[in-house]
Amino acid sequence: MNPKKLLLLTALACALAAAYYLDVGQYLNLSYFKAQQAEINNYVAANHIASLALFFVIYVAVTALSIPGAALMTLVAGALFGLLEGLVLVSFASTLGATLAMLVSRTLLRDSIQQRFADAFKTVNAGIEKEGALYLFTLRLVPVVPFFVINLVMGLTNMPARTFFWVSQVGMLAGTAVYVNAGTQIANIDSLSGILSPQLMGSFVLLGLFPLLAKRAMEMVKRRQVYKAYPKPKQFDEDLVVLGAGSGGLVTAYIAAMVKAKVTLIEKHQMGGDCLNTGCVPSKALIRSGKFMADVNRSADLGFRAANVEFDFADVMQRVQRVVQTIEPHDSIERYTGLGVNVVQGEGKITSPYTVEVNGHTITARNIVVATGARPFVPPIKGIEHIDYLTSDNVWNLQQQPKRLIVLGGGPIGCELTQSFARLGSKVTQVEMLPRLMTKEDEDVSLAVQQRFVNEGVDVRLNHRALEFVVRDGEKVLICENLCSQSKDKTVEIPFDEVLVAVGRAANTSGFGLEELGIETNANGTLAVNEYLQTRYPNIYAVGDVVGPYQFTHTSAHQAWYAAVNALFGKFKKFKVDYSVIPWATFTEPEVARVGINEQEAKQQGINYEVTRFDVAELDRAIADEEAHGFVKVLTAAGSDKILGATIVGEQAGDLIAEYVMAMKHKIGLNKILGTIHIYPTLAEMNKYAAGEWKKARKPEGLLGWVEAFFRWQRRDERGALATEPRRYGSLGVQAGSTTQIGNDKGAELVSD
Template structure:
C-alpha cells in the first residue's frame, strides 16, 4: 500500500477513533434528539441555511465514516426541517456519504481484498458485472439492511461509481421517506421501537417484499423485451427438442422421456456423439492395447518368459471399432425410441425460440436444449494443409501404423495418445508450448507423468512452438515432412509421418440458427448461458462442450439434468448448475485423477490450506502388483479434515478418486474415511492411509502428553483395588475360583 493510501487510511481511522474516544455517539441518541428538538428549532428558524448546511455536512461525515447515528439523524432532521425539506437533505447527504465510503473501500481496500479473497468475490463480481444495478437497487430498498456494509462491499466490486451513486440515490429514497415520516412524529416516539406503528409497519412490510415483486416484474419486462420480435405458436408439438445426441443431449432426452414429456432428439451424424465415436471410447480402447504391450515388456519382472512380440496395428484399430460397435446399442436410436424419445436424423435449425426445422419439417416446442458439442481445434499454422495431419476425430481411421508421429499439445488428449502410440511401437515426439505437461495439474503430478512418458520413449519438447510445416520431395519419390519449432529463439526441426493436433476443442455454435436469434457466445467461443444453463431466451438451454466451462463427458451429463428439469419444471422451481464437486481423470500411465482444487489453485486463490500426502509406494497391494509409484495429495483447511480437493497419481487413480468425490459431495471429512473399513489388500486402502496421515499430523499433542503421563503413572506398580465381597465367599467357592 503506497503512502497516500496509508495517510488516507490513518485519517479515516483517526476520525472513527475520535468518535469512540470522546463518546460522540451520546449526542446521537433518541433521548438527546428529543431533548434538543425545541432548542434546535429556534436556531433553524433564525438561520435556516446555515442550519441546513451544518446538518447536511454532519450527515455526510457520519455516513461516509460508517458511524452509528444515521437513523437518529434522519428522525431528528424530519422533526426539525419537516418532511419534504428533510427528505431532500437526507436523500442527497446519505448518497454522497455512501459514495465516499464506497470510494474509500475501493481506493484503500479493494486491491488487498481482491488479492486475498478474490476467489470468493469472483461470483459476486460476475453478478455485479452482469446485473449490478438491479442487485444494488434491491439492497437499497430494504431500510433495515445495514447500508454501511452495502457501501463497503460494493467498493470491492467492479460496479461503476456513477452507477453506484445514481442507484443509491433512487434506491434509498423509499426507505428514507419511511424514516422521515416516522421522524415527523418524533415528539410522540419514546423509543426506536416506537417507529413500528401500524402505518410504518405496513410500509416496512411492503418495502421488504418489494424487491421480490420488483424482480418478478422486471423479469417479465425483460422477457417481453427479449421475445418482442417473436410470436409464440398457439400450441406445441413437443415439450422439448434436443439438438445433438452426445452425452448432454442423450441425458436431456432420457430425463424428459422418463417424466413422460414429449421429446424429440435430433442428431446430424452418429448417436453417442464424440465420446462414443471419436473420444472417450476409442481412446480408452487403444490405451488398453498399449497397456497390454507395456505389460508384456515387463513380463520378466514377474518370472514369465515370452517369445517375440509383434503389434498388428490394423488389428488394434479393428478392435477399437469393435469396442465402439459393442457400446453403440447403449446410445442407439432403437434404445431411445423404446424409452419414448422421438429420434430424428438430420440437420436441425432453430427458426424461433419455439420452432426447430429438420428435414423440411417444422416442430414447435416449449423448450430447446442445444447439445451440439465441439470439434478439434485446427490452428492456422503455415504449411499445415500441405502435410498429413490428424485430429482426435480422424486418427481412428488410420490403418497403417505411423513410424514417426508428432503430437502438438501436452494436455490430456495429447499425453494419452502420445504414450499409447509410443508403447505400440511408433516413435512419438510430443510438443508443448507451456513449461510443463498437463498445465492445470500440480507440478509434482506433471513431473511424474513426464518421467513415465520419457521412460516409454516419448521425446518430450516443452516450451516449443510450431511455427510452420515444410515438405521436401526426396530422390526416391517419397515426401519428407518436417515441423519447424521455435524454442528460446532457436529453430528446431522434427521429421514426422503424421502430425496429431491435440490443441483443444472449439464449440459448435454455427450453422443452426443461433446467429439469427441473437444468442451470444462467450470469449471462449461457447454459448453464453446463466447459472440455470439458459441462453438469453429462458426456454433455450445449452449443455456440454458447446456451453462449457468443462469439456468432459460426465460434466455434459451433469448439466443435462439441470437443463431438462429447469426446462420442464422451471416455472415451479429452478436449479443452479453445481460444479463444486466435479472429478476428472487423465488416462496416462500413471493416471492422474482430481476432484476439487489442487495445491496450485489453492496458492493462486490465496486459500489457507494444508497438504496431506501419502506415497503409493508404501501400499501393500501396489507393491504386489508392481504399481508402487505415485501419490495421493489432499488439500484441507488448516486444522480441519474438510476435503477441499484431492489429486491421485498412480495406477487406477480414476477408480480410487470416487471415494474422495463421494466424501466431498456429502460433506464427509477425512475422519469419516479413516473410520471406514477397507478390504485388504486393495488399492482403495490408499485413501484411508492418506486420511491417517492427516490424523497423525493433526493429533492433539497436549491431550496425548497427558495420556502419556497417565500411562506412566499406571506403570508405577499401583495395586488394584480389592473386592471385599470376594473375602466373604464360602471356602469351596474360593477353591473353585482358584481352579
Template structure:
C-alpha cells in the same frame, strides 16, 4: 505513505472518535427523551442560524453513519422535528448516503484485501452475482429498515460492488424509510420510542417495496421475451415440449430426462448417435490403451517373475477391436433404445429458425423449449503446410489401418499424452511436441513430471517441450514438422501427424447464431447460470456450453438444461460446478478434483498440503505398481478438503472417494474413520488422511495424556514427580 501505514492511521483515527463518543457519554444526546426536551430550543436555533445548524447537523449525521455509531434513527427523527419534512428529508437523505459510502470505503480499505485473499475462491461466485444483480440486492435491503444499515455498509465494502453504484442505490433505496422517519419527527409528541414508527403494516409495506426490484426484473424478462416474440412468430401450439439437437452425451441425457417425466421429446442427430465420446473419443481411446497395455505387460513380465512373455499382434486387428468395442456399446445410445424410451429420434441436419422452431430437411418442428447440445470439434491451427499433408485428429485417427513407423503428436494435453503412449507401446516411434514447458498444463508440476518420466524413460517417447510448430513440409501422408526450440529450428519426420490441440465448440452448427443467439468470446454459446441463452426458450449443454469438455460434465449439465427448459418459468436450478473431477488415462493415471497447488498459489488461497506415496502401499507393491502419490489440499487447521490429485494406477477410480467427500462436506477425519478393504489401492485415500491426522495431532493434549498413562504405570514422566 504505504497502504499498511494508512490503515494504521485510519484505525487510530476511528478508535479516537469512537472512544470519545463513549468516553464523553455523547450517546445521551441521541435519545428520544433528550430530543423531545430540546426540540423547541433546537428549532429556535435552526431558525436563527439556518446555515450553521444545517451544516452542523449534516456533519454530525455523516460522522455517525460513517463510524457506524448508534443514533442514526434518532438523528433522522430529529431532522423532521427541527427542520420539517422537506428540508429534513433532503438533509438526511444525502447525509445518510454519504456517511454510508464512507463506511463502505473504510471497510474496503481496511479489510477487503485480507478477506479476499482468504476467501478468494468463494467470493468468485458472490462477485459474479454482485456484478449482475448487486444493485437489485442492495436496493431491496435498503428498502427494509429492519436490516441494520451499518452491517449492509460494511459487508458491501468487502464485495466487488462499485462505489458509485453503492451510493446512488443507497440514496434511492433509503429514501422511503427516510421519509417515514423524518415525517415521524414532525409528529414527535405522538412518539414514545422509535419502535412506534415501524408498525407491522408499515413493515409489510416496506417488504413489498423490497420485492419491487425482483418483480421489476421479472417484468423486464417478460418484456425481453416479448421482443423476441415480436421478432419471430411464436406458434400457437407446439409439436413437442422439448427438441434436443445433438445425440452425444449431453443430448442423450437431456432427452432421457424429458422422456422419463412424460414430456414429448424429439432428438435430432445428423451423424452417429453417441457423439464424440462413443465414436471418436473416450471409448476408442480407452480400448486402444487396453491393447497397448497388454504389450507392455508382456514386455515387463520379468517384474512379475516371468522370464519371457511374447506378444504378437496385428495393428489392423487392434484397430478393428476398437471398432468392435464401439459397436458393442452403441446399443446403449441407439435410436432403438431411445425410441423405446419415448423419444422421437430424427436423423438429419437441424437448423434453428426461431426460438421455437427447428427445420430438419423439409420438415419444420415446433417446441416450447430447445436444447442445443452440438458438441465440439478438434482445433486445427493455421500453420503453413497443413493444407498439403494428410494429418489426422482424434476424430479421424480411427480410420487408420496401417501402422505408422514414425508419428508426430502435436499437443501435450490429455488426448495427446494418451494417444502418444498407446502408439508408442504398439511399436510406433512417436515424437510428442508441446509448446508449453510441461505436459498436462492444468495439472501440478509433480503430476505432469510423473507422466513425462513414464513416457520418456519407460516407454521411450521423444518428448519435445517448449517447442513451437512453425510449418509442415511434405505432401500427402508423410512429411516433416518444423519447429522452433530454444531459438533454433528443429525438424521431426513423420509418416502420420496427429493434431491433439484441444477442441472447439460447435457454437453455430445448428444456426443459432444466425437468429441472434449470443456467442461468448471463447467460442462457446453464452449462457446464464441456468444454461439459458439470451433467448429464454433456447438452452445449451455439453461442450458447446463449456466451461469443461468432459462427458460426465455434459451429462451433469444435461439435467439442468432439461429440467430448467421443461419447468420454465415456474422455477430454475443453477448449474453446479463446485466439484468437478477428471482423469487422464495415461500410465500412470492422473486424476484430480478441486484445487491443486498451482491454482492455490495463483489465487492466493492458503492451503495445507498432505501427501502419501503409493510406493508404500501394500497392494501397489504386490502388483508392481508402487509409484505415484495421493495429494490432498485442506484449509489450514481444518480437515476440509479443497482439492485432491492422485497419480498412479487406477487413479480415476480412487478419486471418487474425494469427489463424494467434497460434494457432501465430509472431511479427512471421516475418510480416516471409514473401513477400507485390505489390500486395495483405495487404502491410499485412508493413509493420506492418516498423514494429515499425524501432522495435526493435538501435541499439548497428548502430552497430558502421556503423563496420565505414566501415572497409571506408577512411573514419573518428563522428570515430574508422580501424582503432581
C-alpha cells in the same frame, strides 16, 4: 498486521471507546430529545448553519461507527429542519456514513474473510458483479434489514465504493423521506414503534418488491423485443426438440421422456456422439491394449523371466471397434424410441425460436436444446493441407501401425494417444509448443507423466512450435522452431509417417441456424449462455462441448439435467447450473485425476491454502501390484480441513478421486475421511493416509508433552522413583526393554518399555 490497518483499527477502537465513555446512547433516544426539544429548537434558530454542519457530522459519525440511532436522528432531522432541508441533510449524511462503514469493513475484514470462505465468495462476487446494484437497491428499500448490517456485509464483497454510494443514495431516499416527514410530526410520536407500525412496514416491504417487479417487467420487455420477428405458434408439436445425440443430447431427451414430455431427438451422424464413437470409448479400449503390452514388457518386475506377445495392429483396432459396438446399444435409436423419445436421423436446422426443420419437415417446439458437440481443431500450419493428417475422429480407421508417428499437442488427448501408440510399438515424437505437458495440471504432475513417457521411449519435444509440413523425396517432414534454442538457426526437422493433430477441440456452432437467429458466441467459439444455460432466446438452451466451459462427457450429462428441467419447468422454478465440483481424469500411466483447484490455480486466485501430500510408494497394495508410483495431493483451506481440491497421480486415479468428489460436494473434511474405515490392502487407502498426513502435521505438540509427562508420572512406584525391575508379560515372555509386534494385522500395536 498492515500498518494502515493497525492505524485504522486503533482509531476505530478509540472512537468506540469514547462513545462508550461518554454514554452516547443516552442521547439517542426519543424521550431525551422530546425533553430537550425546546432548548434545541432555540439553538437551531439562533445558529442555523452551524446546526446543520454539526448535525451532519454527528449523523456521519453515528452511521460510520454503526452505533444504533440512525432512525431516531432521521426523525430529529425532520423535527429540527423540516421536510426538504432535513431530507437533503440526512440523505447525504447517511450515504456518506454508510460508505465509510463499508470501507472500514472492507479494509479490516474483506481479505481475510474472502480467503477463508473462498468458494462461497466466488458465487457472491459473481452475483454482485452482475446484479449487485439491484441487490443493494432492494435492501435499502426494505428497512427490516438492519442499516448497519448492510454496510458491513457489502464491505466484504467486491462492490465498487462509488456504486455503493449512489445506489445507497437513491435506494434510501424513499425511506428517508418517510422518516423525515414523520419527524415533522414528532410531537405526536411517543416511541419509535409509532413510526414502525405494521401498516408502514408493510408499505416498505411492498416498496422493496418494486425493483424485483421492475426487473421482471424489463425481462418481459426484452423477451418481446427479441421475439418480435417470430410469431409464437398457437400450438406446438413437441415440448422439446434436441439437436445432437451425444452425451448432453441423450441425457436431455432421456429426462424429458421420463417426465412424460413430448421430445424429438435429431442426430445427423451417429448416436452416442464423439464419446462413444471417436472419443472416450475407443481411446480407453486402445489404452487397455497398450497397458497390456507395457505389462508384458516389464514381466521381470512381476516375477517372470520372459514374456512375449505376437499381435497384428489391425486386430487391436478391430477390438477397439468391437468394444464400441458392444456399448452401442446403450445409446441406440431402439433404446431411446422405447423410452418414448422420437428419434430422427437427419440434419436439423433451427428456423425460428419455435421451429426446427429436418428432412423437409418442420417441427414446432416450446423449447429447443442445442447439443451439437465439438470437433478436433486443426491449426493453420503451412502445408498441412497436403498431409493426410489424423485426428481423434479418424485415427480409429487405421489398420496399419505407423512406424514413425508425430503427435501434435501435449493435452489430455495428445498424451493418452502418445502413450498408447508408443506402447504398441510406434516410434512416437510428441511436439508441444509450451514448456510442459498437461499445462492445466501442477508442474509436479506434468513432470511425472513426462518422465514415464521418456522412460517408455517417447521423444518429448517441449518448447517446439510447428512451422511447416513438407514432403521431400517421398518422405514427410515436420519443420519446427525450437523456442529454447540458443543457436541462430532454431529450426528442427522431424521425419514421420503419420501425424496426429491433438491440439484442442472447436465447438460446432455453425450450419444449423444459429447465425441467422443472431445467437452470440464467446471469444473461444462456444455458444454464449447464461447461468441457466439459456441463449439470447430464453427458450433455446445449449449444453455440452458446444457451450463449455468443460469439455467432458460427464459435464455434458450434468448440464443436461439443468437444461431439461429449466426448459420444461422454468416458468415455476429455474436452477443455475452448478460447476462447483467438477472432476476429470487423463488416462495416461500414471493416471491423473483431479477435482477442485490445484496449487497453480490457488496461487493465481490468491487463495490462502495448505497442501498435504502422500507418496503412493508407501502404500502396501501399490507395492504388491508393482505400481508404487505417484502421489496424492490435497489442498485445504488455511487452518481448516475443508477440501479445496485434490489431485491423484497413479494407478486407478480416475476411480479413486471419487471419494474427494463426494467429500467436496457434501462438504466433508479430511477429519471425517480419516475416521472412515478403508479396506486393507487397497489403493483406496491412499486417501485415508493422505488425511492422516494432514492430521499428523497438526498434532498438538504442547498437549502431547503434558500427556507424556502424565504417563511418566503414572509409571513411578510408591516411593516416587521410576520402576527399574524387569517386567514380565505373562505367557508372552517379553521382558521390559524389548519390543515385539502383537498379532499380524496391519497397524498392530507394539509393546515396548
